[in-house]
Amino acid sequence: MIKKIAPLFFSLLLSYSFVSGQVLEKHAPKGFDEAKSSIRKGKIDSVTYTSKTVGTDRKALIYTPPGYKKSKKYPVLYLLHGIGGDEKEWLKNGTPEVIFDNLYADGKLEPMIVVMPNGRAMKDDRAIGNIFAEDKVAAFATFEKDLLNDLIPFVEKKFKVYKDKEHRAIAGLSMGGGQTLNFGLGNLDTFSWVGAFSSAPNTKVPEELLPNPEKGKELQVLWISCGDADGLMPFSKRTSDYLNHHDVPHIFYVEPGGHDFEVWKNDLYMFSQLLFKPVNKGLFNKYSVLGLPASTNIRNAAYPQILPDKRVIFKTKAPDAKQLQIDLGKKYDMVKDEEGFWTVTTDSITEGIHYYSLLIDGVAVADPASESFYGMGRMASGIEIPFMGDEYYGLKDVPHGDIRINKYYSEASRSWREMYVYTPPNYDTSSEKYPVLYLMHGGGEDQRGWANQGKANLILDNLIAENKAKPMIIAMLDGNVSGAEGIGGFNENSLKAFENELKRGAIPFVENRYRVKTDAQNRALAGLSMGGLQTLHVGVQNTDMFAHLGVFSSGWFADNTELSDPEYSFMQENSATINDNLKNFFISMGGEEDIAYKNCKVMMKKFDDLGIKYEYSEYPGGHSWPVWRHDLYTFAQLLFQQ
Template sequence: MKKLTLTVLSVCFSYMLIHAQNYENLAPEGFDQYQADISHGDIDTITYESKTVGNTRRALVYTPPGYSKKKKYPVLYLLHGIGGDEWEWYKNGTPQIILDNLYAEGKLEPMIVILPNGRAMKDDRAVGNIFDSLKVQAFSTFEKDLLNDLNPYVQKNYKVYKDREHRAVAGLSMGGGQSLNFGLGNIDQFAWVGGFSSAPNTKAPSELLPEPEKAKSLNLLWVSCGDADGLMPFSKRTSDYLNKHKVPHIFYIEPGGHDFKVWKNDLYKFSQLLFKPLDKSKFNQYSVLGMPAETNIGSNAYPQVLPDHRVIFRTKAPDAQQVQVDLSGKYDMIKDEEGFWSVTTDSIGPGFHYYSLLIDGVAVADPASETFYGMGRMASGIEVPFAGGDYYALKDVPHGEIRRKKYFSPVTRSWREMYVYTPPGYDESEEDYPVLYILHGGGEDERGWVMQGKTDLILDNLIAEGKAKPMLVVMPDANMPGRGFDEAALKQFEAELKQVIVPLVEEEFRAVPDAEGRAMAGLSMGGIHTLYSGVQNTDFFSSPGVFSSGWIQGMQEELANSQYEFMKENSDQINGNLKNFWVAMGGQDDIAYDNCQMMMKEFDQIGIQYKYYEYPGGHTWPVWRDNLYRFVQLLF
């Protein structure tokens, strides 16, 4: 018995460590236990005539403690699942106990709760094949029964408010799908909508909310699901769509599967929010758990990204003395009895971020996550969902290909590698394509724009929308052996580019073989290469793009001055040859910001024509993805 108790305590301790700041977002122990010494509401059965079904139907009604016919109440319609009826919540979910306890604690607005039968057909019992098409269709038919028969009956026989501000609908599983379908389909009737573990009957998001702007008038839109529930994809796709269209909602992810332990907790949390003023700006702080990051390997549950962009990390290192996460700062992890270390970070900016685990001071990649070559080594990476990231989402559009090309370079006297994006239809076409040569930053290599940059998805989507011309994108290795940012390295890469890479591309791919068909861009170190090779060779490249870069003060001043002198002497040629000279920064948080501002002042004095763009986010891949997205739309 003692060993069992210790095991239970260990599991509970582990859970509390993982969820630290989110533990209060679960119902407390005993929330669903009957208490004899408090006031209780009443449960009654009602019958109403249903013109929709053509017979008399039944529902249960919960009236709160102290219910009075002299005052008006708001109404919550609480719907059951596919295998239940009007008794399912009462028998398995004990709403009468949960709500009584909340009233006793002063946490609930007095309300009437209707527990209807959501299977709107004459034989509405949950018997036989509950998945029969007629029985499933009856759940859809219930929308008319609810709005045209049941709700009018409730308004006639109970002292209830008749406006949408005092009417809510929520349900579990099939009833969760009904609640989202009915609530979002009738926003003029419901101001409070909750879907608990919503089932496949939930309409596709674009059908559910063809005009997302209207849903912003809802007082509360709640979408919840257990983390181990196989129906999670239906809740997530709804939340993703709402995020995309900036519709305030609570996406509440909790531990558990498809059962009443989850749904009781949902009712406990959801009911406390009803019919009260709410701060929608705090909706993303309610969730207990997050979704596994899309950069996780296989079925690893952690790292998890919470709706407010905090990240939960968990790793097993039983022999370690100290474990930290290095992600936009260092976070100390806490060890449990089983050797798992856990921590929840602060809110992290959206998009892609490198991170490492520091185990007793040694930086290592997280074995649960994808790794990327960055920071001069292999490091873990995490994607934090971004509402504006639709432009690099995987969509049902024609897709190009990423091709890997190895070659021997007589410039470096070594085997090297590049990646080449070919647009959709390249192999079937006979036309020549313009080419963008795009370069990575320091500490990265030719994989950067492929893996971290999502170049293929950005181009696929833009080409499908007709916003970018089909083009080849060449992503070479811009690192020169044993060199950094000095002029020798810049000259060597210029030779590599002009003597090896471009000729090879134009020989082996159908590429436009002139300056009009060539553009060059790069981020950080790649931006410096672009400033050197692109501006020095305006008869070779017609459009240079400089992302998060500029001549480095205190390190490249002599080199920069020689470049400014060259540009001054050749300003007419440069301005005449270049179609687009595009400079972009990640706002004032970008480590290259000051360098860039100094450089542009020199450009202005010389009379060099360029366009400047800022996208806030610092010196990071979210900025550079956006830069690529905008730059390619200007080309060719």
């Protein structure tokens, strides 16, 4: 019998990843900070330098490596302390000399000089009294000038060291981590290696840290790390998010722990091994031990966690279960530990929102740690994988519209139905009438899809704030209607049933309930996948009602190409009217990986043969919400323009 394995995070702590022939250590091994008598040792000395910035002599500690030779040139690491420390904090609590000695003995470290200064640049720089006093906090910012104009010139005069940025590194913990980012990214002509451990609130906002992100790509290594239980995580995350959005290579290393030296010693062990040697930036997203909770987690749920390389860690407690799996289209077997926790790490997952199920002894249920969405013809768990370029639907400090949930009685279906309606900012205080976009979801979803999964309100809020889109109302309808052959679907009867519901139920309700313009020029219809077929059917045959059509990841089926097909037959007979009436006929796809791609290409070829005018766009990402969000972002900017 094979013994049950330890919890995943513990195994990760001790694991090594083999990538492209390189060994990537995930965490310091046991004993990395324990002195060994059998190895050569480096040396710690205290030095005094004159600071013109402060107007006094100041002290720093210097570590020189085992076998140090005054005749040899060395690179330099400047290692900074926290708000409650001084030049001796690392020595007292972090045993850097022991960590370095052991790394040298294992052949893992390039020989370097390490300078540990006092980062509180003021005449009385002792860590006494109120360490958060205004003058003492200000002194940490003043240290930038002291470092650049006094300390570095002193080191380069007293020691034989390289004087170029490629041989100069800066790192620090907490307050010193903030200094590291502020000084390192603010002086890219001085440092090529930057390591911020648990950066504190003194960290500048990213736009000030690196106003020109392209310059950040010149760094050899940009390391940002934080313990998963550290309350200062948001400062590290916001910097990493900004760097991701601008494609700046960096390591975002999340590890178990809080705001303490157990974390920072491990950070020093990991970061120092990267210094002053060739690095493969393509491996930067492989370092992190842990991920960050997904944005789709319920409040305070630690899992699922998303790793920098888009793999996902799932963890659930079910001590009495016999088998657990995660079903993300591909099924992943989870492994149980001795405490009853089941864990698995997936392959890298594509960007956007994914529906998934937790399979407990073969029964599919919603993961209690994640928000649930109506997205598989039933309520299912969802996980959002972030991606570079998602700022256009970010929650920003702009005026916000509202999502209103409306129950209405439909004369078409003789039943009560529901729609979600977006009203633009200031709708309630205005007397203006607005144009309307009727927006449709895909198969297996409902009227909640564009609001919950599609971020439609945030997309429009941001576009309107930037004057890129006209203020409009968006009616997000339930496209699941009963036709002769059942609810929803893609057949002709279902499409006709939807047309009936739209014209006799939804539009009359919107035009009676909201202040809207009612002419074709101020009415648009769009939808994704199944909703795209509904848009094609209703929109093309009713261009006297809709002057703007948006078809996202959809198209008539590739085997329906004969002119005898009712849709193409109508278009052939009415091509001139369609072209005259439609101001926008926007068709978009997710590229060749989109499951509707072939149908769409065949359909557009038929449109070309019929002389139907349209605009076509592709956005990489397949048949998925990142594509459809971007489709709405693009389409909304075309609508209702003079």
